Amino acid sequence: AQSVTQLGSHVSVSEGALVLLRCNYSSSVPPYLFWYVQYPNQGLQLLLKYTSAATLVKGINGFEAEFKKSETSFHLTKPSAHMSDAAEYFCAVSETGTYKYIFGTGTRLKVLA
Amino acid sequence: DSGVTQTPKHLITATGQRVTLRCSPRSGDLSVYWYQQSLDQGLQFLIQYYNGEERAKGNILERFSAQQFPDLHSELNLSSLELGDSALYFCASSVEAGAADTQYFGPGTRLTVL
Numbered sequence: 001a002q003s004v005t006q007l008g009s010h011v012s013v014s015e016g017a018l019v020l021l022r023c024n025y026s027s028s029v030p031p032y033l034f035w036y037v038q039y040p041n042q043g044l045q046l047l048l049k050y051t052s053a054a055t056l057v058k059g060i061n062g063f064e065a066e067f068k069k070s071e072t073s074f075h076l077t078k079p080s081a082h083m084s085d086a087a088e089y090f091c092a093v094s095e096t097g098t099y100k101y102i103f104g105t106g107t108r109l110k111v112l113a
Numbered sequence: 114d115s116g117v118t119q120t121p122k123h124l125i126t127a128t129g130q131r132v133t134l135r136c137s138p139r140s141g142d143l144s145v146y147w148y149q150q151s152l153d154q155g156l157q158f159l160i161q162y163y164n165g166e167e168r169a170k171g172n173i174l175e176r177f178s179a180q181q182f183p184d185l186h187s188e189l190n191l192s193s194l195e196l197g198d199s200a201l202y203f204c205a206s207s208v209e210a211g212a213a214d215t216q217y218f219g220p221g222t223r224l225t226v227l
Contacts, residue, residue, distance in 0.1 A: 032213045043115060043203060043218035051213045090156065094212040099169040100146065101216065103156040 002027045002093050006104035014112045019078040021107045023065075023091030026072065033074040034092040034101065035065055044090065050074060061085070086111045116140065117219035119204050125225045131192040134222045138185055138206030144168070145187040146207075146216055147179055151200040162187055163210040194226045 007022040025031055032051050036044040048059025055067040065076045074091060088108045092101040116139035126132055138145050147159040149172075158171035162181035173179075176194075181187040191198060201223050205216035 034215075036218075043117075043220045044205075045115070045218070046215055049213075049215060097212070099144075099161050099163075099210050099212065100158040100171055102158070105155045 002031065002095050002102050004091050004093050004102055004104035006089075006091050006107050008107055009105065010108050010110065012110040012112055013081045015083055016080050019063075019076070019081045019085065019109065021076040021089050021091075021109065023074045023076065023104060024072050025074060025091075025093045027093060027095055029095050029097075032094045033065075033067060034094075035059065035063070035074075035076050036090045036092065038088045038090065038106075040087075047076070047089075081109075081111045083111050083113065085109060115217040115219060117204060117206050117217050119202075119219040119222050121222060122220065123223050123225070125227065126194060127227055128194055128196060130194050130226075131190065132194065132224065134189040134191070134202050134204075134224075136187045136189070136204030136206075136219060138187070138204075139217055142206035142208050142217070143185065144207045144210045144214070145181055145185070146205040147173075147187070147189050148203040148205065148218075149200045150203060150221070154200075156203075159189070161210070168210055191224070196226050199224055199226045 003026045005024045034049045035047040050067045058064045091104040118137045143164045146161045159173040161169040179189045201221045205218045207214040
């Protein structure tokens, strides 16, 4: 069965510092992987997705993620954090033959001035 | 703005009551998904409809039901409400029903059961 683990429920970074949010997945078949962001009192917005094309995926707002099959990871990075990046980030996995996402528990990113 | 609309935004009701949450998908999207977000359970998939038919079920309680109408809008019905049903309920939509399809999320309905 597919599953997602997000290490670190809370991450704090200084403005301008590297953002690294971790996501590890478990899947018996090649997965599809997604990162979503949720701002306070809002719905989820897609940042990027991996669908077995390029392993390095670029998303919106300067975020990118790299699919590493050997490590079963899909970590989200951004070279330089902005105050506006403060939000909750969710990693999700789906598999061919299923119709649902499995979400991780989320990582709340705090950006310090 | 994702193009998915949900009404109402907030709902406050009492235990034992029944409520209906409504979702209109993005124009052209055939698939609708319902999720529940709570502090203790996180984001949980409830149910999916594709072009009017139920396609997949997740952790949906028997007290909950849903349907998708010919105009593709969907309703989630929650009955015999309990305090633990208090949560944010999201609807999402996608063009098709494939695993790789991007799901676009609505702003959610916050349900408070007193």
